[in-house]
Amino acid sequence: MTEPIDLEVSPPTGERNRLTAFARPLLALPHALLVGGPVIGLGGGGYRTGAFGLLALLIAFFDWVAILVTGQPIQGLQELKLLYLRWRARVLVYSAFLRDEYPPFGEGPYPATLVLPDPPATRDRLLVGLRPLLVIPHLIVLALLLLVWLFVAIYTWLVLSVTGHHPTAAWRFGRDVMRYSLRVEGYFLLVHDQFPSFAIFEGYQPVAQPG
Numbered sequence: 001m002t003e004p005i006d007l008e009v010s011p012p013t014g015e016r017n018r019l020t021a022f023a024r025p026l027l028a029l030p031h032a033l034l035v036g037g038p039v040i041g042l043g044g045g046g047y048r049t050g051a052f053g054l055l056a057l058l059i060a061f062f063d064w065v066a067i068l069v070t071g072q073p074i075q076g077l078q079e080l081k082l083l084y085l086r087w088r089a090r091v092l093v094y095s096a097f098l099r100d101e102y103p104p105f106g107e108g109p110y111p112a113t114l115v116l117p118d119p120p121a122t123r124d125r126l127l128v129g130l131r132p133l134l135v136i137p138h139l140i141v142l143a144l145l146l147l148v149w150l151f152v153a154i155y156t157w158l159v160l161s162v163t164g165h166h167p168t169a170a171w172r173f174g175r176d177v178m179r180y181s182l183r184v185e186g187y188f189l190l191v192h193d194q195f196p197s198f199a200i201f202e203g204y205q206p207v208a209q210p211g
Contacts, residue, residue, distance in 0.1 A: 005111065005191065006114075006183075010111065017164075022157075030105075031094070031095075055086075058079060068129055096153065096178050097171075098178070124192060124193045134195065135188050142180065146181070156171075
């Protein structure tokens with residue numbers, strides 16, 4: 001089944017930048033304050049969702065009410081949610097050590113793309129109304145994945161800082177977890193109504209060895 005939201009990012013080639021890898025937690029902080037870091041923290045605040053993320057959550061709440069009443073989200077606010085998701089995707093790619101290029105603030109070219117669906121012509125009010133309950137299984141799975149990813153990220157940070165190379169398995173795991181987190185977040189933010197798949201690590205071609 002094709003997912004409405006997908007993260008496209010290619011592994012970097014050549015030796016990685018050890019200095020920026022070592023300083024990544026500090027370098028990513030300005031972005032994290034705005035759109036959050038890898039720990040998705042839906043409903044949370046500060047570093048997890050960021051200020052823009054809290055705004056996106058607020059818009060999603062008003063959209064939830066509007067869809068239940070009128071069948072359509074609030075016009076004029078949808079692009080803000082999509083901008084947040086695209087910006088967040090680039091920050092997650094950078095924060096998860098998938099690329100070394102510093103992401104732009106807001107829109108801008110970057111070697112990672114978040115594929116987003118066209119706005120649904122009609123909305124399923126039942127699925128929208130049940131969204132807070134339907135997303136719970138994904139949030140549980142995502143919390144467990146992010147816990148594992150945290151240990152993998154510490155290992156990756158040390159290896160990258162010392163050797164300049166990113167183990168293939170760790171890169172692929174980070175990519176797939178970030179991709180899944182964005183799918184869950186997009187579903188929660190009412191970007192579409194298709195229930196995300198739990199096939200997190202399936203259906204992708206093997207990647208080349210980064211570095």
